[in-house]
Amino acid sequence: MPSxxxxxxxxxxxxxNWELPVPTGGKESRGTVLVVGGSRFTPGAVLLAGVAALRAGAGVLQLTAAExxxxxxxxxxxEALVIGLPETRTGAVAADGDGQLGELIGHADVVALGPGLKGIDETRELLRLVLDAAGPRTPLVLDAYALGALSHEPELLVGSGRPVVLTPNVTEAGHxxxxxxxxxxxxxAAELAVRYEAVVSLHGHLATPDGRRWREESGDAGLGTSGSGDVLAGLLAGLLSRGAEPAQAACWAAFAHAVSGQRLIPRHGRIGFLARELLDEIPRTLATV
Known part of the structure; x- marks a missing residue:
């Protein structure tokens, strides 16, 4: 690994030279991924992230969405257990601290927070619930609105020792x-990794708090499409659930995401494919490394 x-x-x-774990046994050995997201108007983001997690090797999938x-x-x-969560008048998902969500977070092997969420105040409550209910060594993937919520409370991760991966786009990195x-x-990416004490995957630029850095250079313009980031977040969660450590999962996910897009170019052109079409390419991309 790089110094x-x-x-x-x-x-x-x-x-x-950095082989992914290959779990043996039943679905439990490949871990449970819980994706927390899905406002009334964007349940598809949870679908994309969840299916990506399964395609990356997760054994059990649980999704939340507006009721x-x-x-x-x-x-x-x-394939998923789907939990409906309370929603606000504007369709944002609200934290359900006294309900089933806290219990699911506590039992999940990986939690991905953010795909399809709306409402910064509601997302901040969900972020606090995840941090309170998840085990101290449960890997977390924070994406989309969860990153905005974290930017309002940057101290939440500092000193926690939690295995966390942040997946900002350039706008979210600015926040x-x-x-x-x-x-x-x-x-x-390196500055964010140190500031938030988390692995960071920023538009193909990856960094860890201890100073390691990588760059994924095969991504093309087609990945800049609606839902593509949700696929990446789910891919990461699936790799973490099968036992990859955060930096390893981030590097493999960035590569698989980019190369899956490359595989679609002969059929759809550089900017004509859809995020959901990445999903079927993920297993083949991972298998042919």
């Missing part, structure tokens, strides 16, 4: 930094 301050390009050779959409989502993803990011995204 601190080096930036190493993620290649198949690098990944082959008004939960039944439909459960039909769309029959976390408190300023517009510069052109050197390697440096910005």
């Amino acid at each position: 601190p301050s080096d930036v190493q390009v993620i290649t198949p050779g690098l990944l082959r 008004s959409t939960a039944a439909t989502l459960s039909v769309q993803v029959p 976390l930094l408190g300023r517009d990011p510069g052109d050197d995204l390697d440096a910005e």
